Amino acid sequence: MIPPGYFFILSVVLFVLGIIAFFFKRDLITQFMAIEIMLNAANLAFLALARSSNFVDAQVIVFFIITVAAAEAAIGLAIVLLIFRKKKTIKTETLNSMKG
Amino acid sequence: MTDVFWLIPFAPVLSSLVLVVFGSKLSKKWVSVQACGAVFLSFVFALVAFLGSLKISPEEFPIVKTLFPWIGAGSFQAGFSFQFDPLSAVMVLVVTGVGFLIHLYSVGYMAHDKGYTRYFAYLNLFTFAMLILVLASNMVLMFVGWEGVGLCSYLLIGFWFEKPSAAAAGKKAFIVNRIGDMGFILGLLFILVAVGSSEFSAINKAIGQGLFPQALATLIAILLFVGATGKSAQIPLYVWLPDAMEGPTPVSALIHAATMVTAGVYMVARLNLLFAFSGTAADIVALVGALTAVFAATMALTQNDIKRVLAYSTISQLGYMFIGCGVGAYAAGVFHLYTHAFFKSLLFLSAGSVIHALSGQQDMRKMGGLRKYLPRTFPPFLIGAIAISGIPFLSGFFSKDAILTEAFAQGQYFVWALGLTGAVMTAFYMFRLIFLTFYGQERIEHEAKHHLHESPKSMTVPLAILAVFSVIAGYVGLPAVLGEKADLFKRFLEPVIKPGAEGHIGAGTEWLLMLASVAVAAVGIFAAYVFYLQKPGIPHTLVARFPWLYKLLYNKYFVDEIYGAVIVNPLVKGSDWVYGHFDLKVIDGALNASASATGFFGKVLSFVQTGFVKDYALVFLLGAVIFLGVLLF
Amino acid sequence: MAILLFFLFAAFAVGSVLGMIISRNQAYSALFLVVAFASLGGLFGLLGAPFMAVVQIIIYAGAIMVLFIFVIMMIHLGEGISAEKKKWTIAAAVFMGIILLAEIVFAVKGAPAVPMAGQEMAGTSPTEIGRLLFTKYLYPFEITSILIIAALVGAVVLIKKREGE
Numbered sequence: 001m002i003p004p005g006y007f008f009i010l011s012v013v014l015f016v017l018g019i020i021a022f023f024f025k026r027d028l029i030t031q032f033m034a035i036e037i038m039l040n041a042a043n044l045a046f047l048a049l050a051r052s053s054n055f056v057d058a059q060v061i062v063f064f065i066i067t068v069a070a071a072e073a074a075i076g077l078a079i080v081l082l083i084f085r086k087k088k089t090i091k092t093e094t095l096n097s098m099k100g
Numbered sequence: 101m102t103d104v105f106w107l108i109p110f111a112p113v114l115s116s117l118v119l120v121v122f123g124s125k126l127s128k129k130w131v132s133v134q135a136c137g138a139v140f141l142s143f144v145f146a147l148v149a150f151l152g153s154l155k156i157s158p159e160e161f162p163i164v165k166t167l168f169p170w171i172g173a174g175s176f177q178a179g180f181s182f183q184f185d186p187l188s189a190v191m192v193l194v195v196t197g198v199g200f201l202i203h204l205y206s207v208g209y210m211a212h213d214k215g216y217t218r219y220f221a222y223l224n225l226f227t228f229a230m231l232i233l234v235l236a237s238n239m240v241l242m243f244v245g246w247e248g249v250g251l252c253s254y255l256l257i258g259f260w261f262e263k264p265s266a267a268a269a270g271k272k273a274f275i276v277n278r279i280g281d282m283g284f285i286l287g288l289l290f291i292l293v294a295v296g297s298s299e300f301s302a303i304n305k306a307i308g309q310g311l312f313p314q315a316l317a318t319l320i321a322i323l324l325f326v327g328a329t330g331k332s333a334q335i336p337l338y339v340w341l342p343d344a345m346e347g348p349t350p351v352s353a354l355i356h357a358a359t360m361v362t363a364g365v366y367m368v369a370r371l372n373l374l375f376a377f378s379g380t381a382a383d384i385v386a387l388v389g390a391l392t393a394v395f396a397a398t399m400a401l402t403q404n405d406i407k408r409v410l411a412y413s414t415i416s417q418l419g420y421m422f423i424g425c426g427v428g429a430y431a432a433g434v435f436h437l438y439t440h441a442f443f444k445s446l447l448f449l450s451a452g453s454v455i456h457a458l459s460g461q462q463d464m465r466k467m468g469g470l471r472k473y474l475p476r477t478f479p480p481f482l483i484g485a486i487a488i489s490g491i492p493f494l495s496g497f498f499s500k501d502a503i504l505t506e507a508f509a510q511g512q513y514f515v516w517a518l519g520l521t522g523a524v525m526t527a528f529y530m531f532r533l534i535f536l537t538f539y540g541q542e543r544i545e546h547e548a549k550h551h552l553h554e555s556p557k558s559m560t561v562p563l564a565i566l567a568v569f570s571v572i573a574g575y576v577g578l579p580a581v582l583g584e585k586a587d588l589f590k591r592f593l594e595p596v597i598k599p600g601a602e603g604h605i606g607a608g609t610e611w612l613l614m615l616a617s618v619a620v621a622a623v624g625i626f627a628a629y630v631f632y633l634q635k636p637g638i639p640h641t642l643v644a645r646f647p648w649l650y651k652l653l654y655n656k657y658f659v660d661e662i663y664g665a666v667i668v669n670p671l672v673k674g675s676d677w678v679y680g681h682f683d684l685k686v687i688d689g690a691l692n693a694s695a696s697a698t699g700f701f702g703k704v705l706s707f708v709q710t711g712f713v714k715d716y717a718l719v720f721l722l723g724a725v726i727f728l729g730v731l732l733f
Numbered sequence: 734m735a736i737l738l739f740f741l742f743a744a745f746a747v748g749s750v751l752g753m754i755i756s757r758n759q760a761y762s763a764l765f766l767v768v769a770f771a772s773l774g775g776l777f778g779l780l781g782a783p784f785m786a787v788v789q790i791i792i793y794a795g796a797i798m799v800l801f802i803f804v805i806m807m808i809h810l811g812e813g814i815s816a817e818k819k820k821w822t823i824a825a826a827v828f829m830g831i832i833l834l835a836e837i838v839f840a841v842k843g844a845p846a847v848p849m850a851g852q853e854m855a856g857t858s859p860t861e862i863g864r865l866l867f868t869k870y871l872y873p874f875e876i877t878s879i880l881i882i883a884a885l886v887g888a889v890v891l892i893k894k895r896e897g898e
Contacts, residue, residue: 002739002779005841010743010776012837014750014769016830019721021754023714023826026815029805030753030762031713037750037766040773040793051780056857059782060865066792067877071884073797077804078888084808096711714822721829728836 007048014041028080028090032073039069102152105184106165108145108192109231111138112224119221128216135220136203139227143196150189161185161595162301164237171240178298183237187596190434191234191366194441198358199227201562205449206350208558209456219259219348226252230359234366239288239298242367246284246331249360250277256355257347269343276340280330287323290316300370307373314378321374321381325388328364333415334392334422339660341415345407349452352407357414357448358441365421365437372430372597386426386507390518393419395657397525401532402653405462406451409533413488414444416522420503423519429506430597431590435577436499438589442573443487443496446566450481453555453563454537458548464533469542473552476560478538480567485534487570489527490621495574497617502577502587505613509605520620527624535632581610739779745772757815759805763798770794784859 018037025031043062050058084090115138119131126134156163166181203223210219229248236242250273258270288298294312295303306312328334333341344356355361368375368385375382393416400412417440424433455462457474471478487496500523507516544552554560577589590597605613631638643650652658708719746769753765770793778786866874 002736006739006743007776007780008841009838010746012834012841013747015837016834017747017750017754019830019833020823020827021750022717023823024754025762026818027759029759029801029808033753033762033766033801036793036797037753037769040770040789043789044773044776047777047780047782047785051782056861057865057869059785059857059862060870062782062785063788063862063866064870064873064877066788068880070792070797071881073800074884074888075891077800078891081804081807082891090808092713095713099709099711718822718825718829721826721833725829725832725836728833728840732836732840 004048004052007051008045011041011045011048014038014044026091026093028083028092028095029077031092032076032080036069036073039065102149102156102163102184103165104145104152105149105163105188105192105235106167106182108142108149108196109182109228109235111141111145112231113228114138116221116224116228119217119224123217123221126217128211131217131220132207135224136200136207138224139196139200139203142227142231143193143200146189146192146196149184150193153184153186153189158595162188162237164301166237175296176292178238178240180241181237182235183300184235185596186593187366187369187434188234190438190593192231194438195227195230195234195359198441198445198566199230199354201565202350202354202358202445202449205353205452205559205562206348208556209350209452210348211556213348215259219256222252222255222259223351223354226256226355226360230363233363237299237301239291239300239303243284243288246327246363246367247281249355249363250274250281250331253277253344253355253360256351257344259347259351263346266346269340269346273340273344276337277330280327280337283323283326283330285327287320287327290320290323294320303371304373307377317374318378318380321371321378322384324367324371324374325364325381325385328367328422329388330364332361332364332418332422334364334388334418335395338392338396338415339663342408342411342656345405345411349407349448349455352411353445353448353452356411357444361414361418362421362437362441365418365425365433368422368425369430369434369597372425375425376428382426382428384426385422386512386515389419389422389424389426390515390522391419392416393423393522394518394525397522397529398653399656400529401525402650404464406454406464406467406533406537407448407462409464409529410444410447410451413447413526413529416526417444417488419522420500420519423507423515424503427503427507427510427512427515429503429510431587431593432499432502432506432577434593434597435589436503439487439495439499439570439573442566443484443494443570446480446484446563446570447488449559449563449566450477450484453477453559454481456555456559457552458544459551461545461548464536466543466545466548467537468540468544469538470544471538474538474554476554477563480560480563481538482534483567483570485530489530489625490523490617491625492614492618493571495570495572498574498577498579501579501614501617504617505579505605505610508609508613520616523617524620524624527621528628531625531628532632535628539633540636579610579614581607581614735779739776742772742775742779745769746776760802763801763805766801767794767798770798782857784857784862787859 015038018034018041021034021037022031025034043065046058046062046065050056050062080090083095087095089095115134118134119126123131153161153163162183162185164181164183166179168180169177170180171178203220206219206223210216213219226249229245229252231245233242233245233249236245254270254274257273258267260266261270291303292298294316295306297303307317326337330337341356341361345352347356375385396412396415396419400409400416403409403412417436421433421436421440424430424436454467454470454474454477457470457477458467461467483494487494490497490500504516504519504523507519542549576592578586580587590599655661749765749768749772753762753769756762756765771790774786774789774794777783777789
C-alpha cells in the first residue's frame with residue numbers, strides 16, 4: 001500500500017524540522033519541545049522499519065522509548081523550573097554561567 | 101628453650117600500636133600496666149632464651165630464625181630474620197632488663213605529664229626497634245632497627261616539642277645521626293657488593309676465606325664506624341648527645357645512656373672479625389675512642405647542668421667501650437657496655453629523682469646539701485658515682501680495668517695513657533657532681549625548697565635494683581689475674597668473639613696497672629673533695645688564673661660554634677643562595693612558564709566554551725553531519 | 734485509501750510542526766505539538782501498530798504535553814518570545830539540517846529496498862505486545878518502572894523548595 005520510503009522521508013523531514021525548531025526558538029521550554037519532535041521522528045522511523053521487516057519486538061522497544069521520554073520530560077521540566085526559579089528567566093541567550 | 105627468642109621484640113610493638121590507636125580511651129593505670137608489662141614479658145622471654153642458651157654448645161651459635169623472606173631483588177636476598185647468640189643475649193637482657201626498670205621509673209616520673217600515653221607508646225616502640233637492632237641476623241634488618249631507634253630518639257628528645265630548645269635538639273640529633281648513617285649505608289652497600297649478602301654469618305665466612313682485600317675491609321670498617329660515631333656520639337659527631345638532654349630524664353637514661361648509644365659499640369663488636377681483619381680500622385676505632393674519652397671528660401669538668409655532666413660522661417664512657425673494641429678486647433668493650441648500662445642509667449635516674457624533687461631544677465649551683473632531704477636517692481647516686489669512678493669491687497672497676505689492661509697489653513700505650521687521664525677526670529667530675537648536689541651548703545631556691553620531697557616508690561625501687569646491679573654486675577668478669585677461668589663474661593661471648601692474639605703481660609704488671617687505675621680514681625675523688633668541700637675557693641682561683649682555659653671548657657671548646665660557622669652556616673647560606681637563584685628562578689620559572697603556557701592555550705580555546713546551549717548544539721549538529729557524511733562516503 | 738490517510742496525517746504533522754516553529758506564544762506551540770503528536774499516532778496506526786498509536790496519543794499528546802503546558806503556565810513570561818535574532822545561527826542550522834536531510838535520504842535510498850513483507854498483515858494486536866512485555870521483556874519492563882520512580886523522586890527533590898530559599 002504505502003511504500004516504507006514515504007515514512008522514512010516523513011520522519012527525516014520531521015527530524016530536520018525539529019532541529020530547525022531547536023535553533024529557531026529562544027526559550028528552554030519550546031527548545032525542549034523541539035527535542036521531543038526529533039524523538040518522535042525517530043520513533044516513526046523505527047516503527048516503519050519494524051513494519052517493513054516484520055519485526056514485532058520493535059513496537060515494545062518504541063514503547064520503552066516513550067516511557068523513558070516521559071521520565072526525561074519530567075526531569076527536564078523540573079530542571080527548567082529550577083533554572084527559572086534561580087535566574088528568573090528561561091531565555092537561552094541569558095544562560096551562560098558555564099562559560100569557560 | 102632458646103627457640104622463644106624470636107618472640108622477644110613483639111610484645112612492645114603490639115603494646116605501642118595499642119597505645120597509639122586506642123591510647124585516648126585507656127586509663128593512665130592501664131597504660132602503665134600495659135607498657136611495663138609488655139617490656140617485662142620481653143624480659144622474661146629474653147631470660148628464658150638466655151638460660152636455654154647456656155646449655156647449648158658454642159658451635160651451634162648463632163641460632164637463626166627466619167620469620168619471612170623480606171626483600172628479594174635479583175641475587176640479593178634479605179630475610180626478616182633474627183639470630184641469637186651470646187652477644188645478642190647480653191644485649192637483649194640489658195635492653196629489656198634496664199628498659200623495664202626505666203619504664204617502671206617513668207610511671208612515677210611522668211605521672212603528671214599530659215603526654216603520658218604518647219610517652220609510653222614511643223618508649224615501647226623504642227624498645228622494639230632496639231631489640232630488632234640487636235637481634236637482626238643481617239645488616240639490612242639491623243639498619244631498620246638502627247633507624248628505628250634514631251626515630252624514637254628524635255621523638256623522645258623532642259617529646260616536649262612546645263619547648264623550642266627541645267624541638268631543636270631533636271632535629272639536631274636526627275640530622276647529625278643522618279650524617280653518620282650515610283657512612284653506615286655506604287659501608288652496607290660495599291658489603292653487599294663484596295659479599296653479596298648482608299647476613300652476619302656470610303660476612304664472617306667471607307672474611308674467614310679472605311674473599312676481599314684488606315684495603316676494602318678497612319674502607320668498609322671505617323664507613324661503618326662513621327655510622328657508629330653518629331649513633332654512639334663519638335668525635336666528631338658527638339654534638340647531638342648533650343643537647344639530647346632536653347628530653348625527659350628516663351629517656352636520657354634508657355636511650356642516651358644504656359641502650360641506643362651503645363648500638364655503635366654493639367655493631368663494632370658484632371663485626372669484630374671485619375675490624376680485626378682490617379687492623380687499621382681497629383686502630384682508628386681505638387684512637388677515636390680514647391680521644392673522645394678524654395675530650396668529653398674535660399668538657400664534663402665545668403658543666404653546671406647535672407644532666408649535661410652525665411651526658412658528657414656518657415660520651416666519655418662510650419669512648420672507653422670503643423677503646424676496648426679498638427685494641428681487640430671486644431669482650432671487654434661489651435662488658436663495659438653492660439656494666440655502664442646499669443650504673444649510668446642509675447645515675448641518670450637518680451639525677452632525675454633529684455630534678456623531680458626540686459621541681460625541674462637542673463642547675464647544680466642551685467642545689468647542695470640535698471643528702472638529708474633525699475635519703476632514698478642519695479645512696480644509689482653515690483653507688484653509681486663510685487661504680488663509674490672505678491673504685492674496686494664495684495662493676496665499673498672491673499670493666500674499665502679490663503679495657504685499660506688490654507690496651508696496655510697490646511702495646512697501645514698512648515691510648516692507655518689517654519684512658520687513664522680520662523679516668524682521673526671521670527672520678528673528679530662525678531664527685532664534683534656529688535659534692536655540689538648532696539653536700540655543702542644549701543643553695544636551693546626558696547620556691548623549690550617549698551616543694552622539696554622524696555620521689556615516689558615507683559621511682560626509688562628501680563633505683564635500688566639498679567644500685568644492686570651496679571655493685572654486683574662486675575663479678576661475672578673478674579680480671580684474668582685471678583685465674584684463667586675467672587672471666588665468665590669473656591668465655592660466654594667466645595662463640596661470637598673469637599679470642600685473638602692477646603697481649604701477654606705478667607701478673608705483676610697487671611696488679612700494677614690495677615693499682616694505677618685505683619690510684620687515679622682516688623686522686624680524682626680527693627681532688628674533688630678538696631676543691632668543692634674543703635676549700636671551695638680553689639675553683640674560683642683557678643678560673644681567675646686560667647680564664648681562657650675555663651672559657652674554652654665551659655663553652656665546650658666552641659665546637660658547636662665551629663660546626664655552626666664551618667658547616668651549618670655555609671650550608672644554610674648556600675641553600676639560601678640556591679633557593680634564591682635556582683629554585684625561584686629556574687625551577688619556579690620553568691613551572692610558571694609551563695603553567696602560563698597552559699593557561700594561554702586554555703584561554704585561546706575557551707572561546708569555544710561560550711556557555712550558550714545553542715552553540716554547543718550547533719557543534720553537535722556539525723559533528724552529526726560530518727559523522728554521517730564520513731559513514732556514507 | 735491508506736495512502737490518502739498517510740498524506741493527510743503527514744500534512745498535519747509537518748504543518749503543525751511548522752506552526753509550532755512560527756508561533757511566538759509558547760502555549761500555542763504546545764498545542765501545535767499536540768496536533769503533531771496526534772497525527773503521528775495516526776501514522777503509527779497506519780504502520781500496523783494500533784497499540785503504539787494509542788500509547789502515543791495517551792502518553793505523548795496527553796500526559797507529556799499536559800506537563801509542558803503546566804510548566805508554561807507556571808513560568809509566566811507575559812508576552813511571547815520572538816524567534817532567534819542571530820540570523821547566522823539559524824542559517825547555519827538550516828543549512829546543516831538540509832545537508833543532514835540529504836544525507837539521510839541518500840542513505841535510505843542507498844539501502845536495499847526491502848519489500849513490505851507484512852503488507853497483508855492486519856497489524857500487531859495489543860495482546861501480542863502484552864505477552865512480549867511480560868515474557869521476553871519482563872526485566873527491561875521492571876527496570877523501566879524503577880526508572881520512572883527515580884525520575885519522579887528526582888523531579889520532586891529538584892523542585893522542592895529548600896529551607897532558607
